[in-house]
Amino acid sequence: MLTVRAPATSANLGSGFDVFGVALGTPADVVRVERASRTTITVTGAGSQYIPEDPAKNTVGAVAEALDAPARIRIDKGVRPSSGLGSSAASAAAAAVALNELYDRGRSRAELVPVAAEGEALVSGAAHADNVAPSLLGGFTVATDDGVTHVDASVPVVACLPDISVSTRDARGVVPDAASMDEVVDTVGNAATLTVGMTRDDPVLVGKGMEDEIVTPERSTLIDGYESVREAALEAGATGVTVSGAGPGMLAVCHRRDQRAIASAMVDAFDAAGVESRAYQTAIGEGATLYRDGS
Numbered sequence: 167m168l169t170v171r172a173p174a175t176s177a178n179l180g181s182g183f184d185v186f187g188v189a190l191g192t193p194a195d196v197v198r199v200e201r202a203s204r205t206t207i208t209v210t211g212a213g214s215q216y217i218p219e220d221p222a223k224n225t226v227g228a229v230a231e232a233l234d235a236p237a238r239i240r241i242d243k244g245v246r247p248s249s250g251l252g253s254s255a256a257s258a259a260a261a262a263v264a265l266n267e268l269y270d271r272g273r274s275r276a277e278l279v280p281v282a283a284e285g286e287a288l289v290s291g292a293a294h295a296d297n298v299a300p301s302l303l304g305g306f307t308v309a310t311d312d313g314v315t316h317v318d319a320s321v322p323v324v325a326c327l328p329d330i331s332v333s334t335r336d337a338r339g340v341v342p343d344a345a346s347m348d349e350v351v352d353t354v355g356n357a358a359t360l361t362v363g364m365t366r367d368d369p370v371l372v373g374k375g376m377e378d379e380i381v382t383p384e385r386s387t388l389i390d391g392y393e394s395v396r397e398a399a400l401e402a403g404a405t406g407v408t409v410s411g412a413g414p415g416m417l418a419v420c421h422r423r424d425q426r427a428i429a430s431a432m433v434d435a436f437d438a439a440g441v442e443s444r445a446y447q448t449a450i451g452e453g454a455t456l457y458r459d460g461s
């Protein structure tokens with residue numbers, strides 16, 4: 167039996183829609199695999215009642231199919247589905263690493279990105295790789311049609327998850343079809359600023375570079391309390407705040423010293439809007455980790 171822990175992720179980071187992503191230290195999914203003649207899946211943990219065990223409908227089933235690696239697969243969810251924290255991707259990334267090893271397929275982590283993205287295509291309608299890439303590789307990733315670029319960033323963040331559900335498929339429906347040249351120029355500037363910030367582990371540049379006037383304003387309307395939570399986090403010291411992935415999670419970037427105050431300000435602001443939430447005080451962290459029997 168092989169066990170893999172794959173982290174939650176936050177995609178887009180405002181200015182990098184469908185391209186940027188970061189791995190989070192917590193939470194994470196844990197996937198266990200054993201060889202079998204056909205694939206079976208069991209799911210336990212956070213939100214497991216909303217996740218299909220039918221391999222044709224689960225992201226790990228798509229991965230097993232893509233790697234031609236039938237297995238008995240057990241998923242322990244640490245990342246709640248429809249969270250904006252890459253729940254479906256965490257399972258897919260963990261399964262890709264585990265099954266690649268179990269069947270000795272010899273794929274590198276980068277080569278497993280398109281394999282795990284097959285799972286995303288199944289649940290969201292698009293094989294976007296901006297969650298599976300950081301879950302596999304860790305740090306900050308830039309996923310394009312030409313492949314993935316990766317930086318081992320480490321920046322403190324607060325990921326705040328309200329007790330509401332937004333499906334990635336639905337949230338993709340509100341993305342505008344077009345943008346003005348001014349908006350494109352601003353976005354290029356912000357994305358470049360963020361990327362430089364990641365190479366320097368600089369929360370100020372990263373936070374500034376998360377600004378986005380194209381996708382985020384539309385997405386934020388799907389999250390009750392978004393504006394007040396954003397303002398509360400900025401007032402408590404966040405250097406930038408945006409929608410995490412497709413939402414409803416929100417991501418605040420910060421200095422370590424402000425992390426606790428920001429987490430509590432975000433939870434309080436959601437509470438004032440009548441929404442329960444929990445905040446993860448964490449940091450951009452490592453990608454999937456493989457454990458063998460006994461390790």
Ligand SMILES: Nc1ncnc2c1ncn2[C@@H]1O[C@H](COP(=O)(O)OP(=O)(O)O)[C@@H](O)[C@H]1O
Pocket residue numbers: 216217218223224225226241246247248249250251252253254255257258289290332333334335411412
């Ligand atoms: N292994 C899995 N883990 C989480 N969700 C899964 C999995 N397999 C299929 N799904 C489905 O994917 C959807 C959640 O994916 P998505 O909306 O992208 O959420 P998230 O933003 O948290 O990744 C739900 O409909 C869920 O049932």
Ligand SMILES: N[C@@H](CCOP(=O)(O)O)C(=O)O
Pocket residue numbers: 175177178183184185249250251252253294296297334337338410411412413
């Ligand atoms: N780029 C995708 C990212 C979705 O992330 P998730 O964590 O909400 O699944 C999008 O914005 O649609």
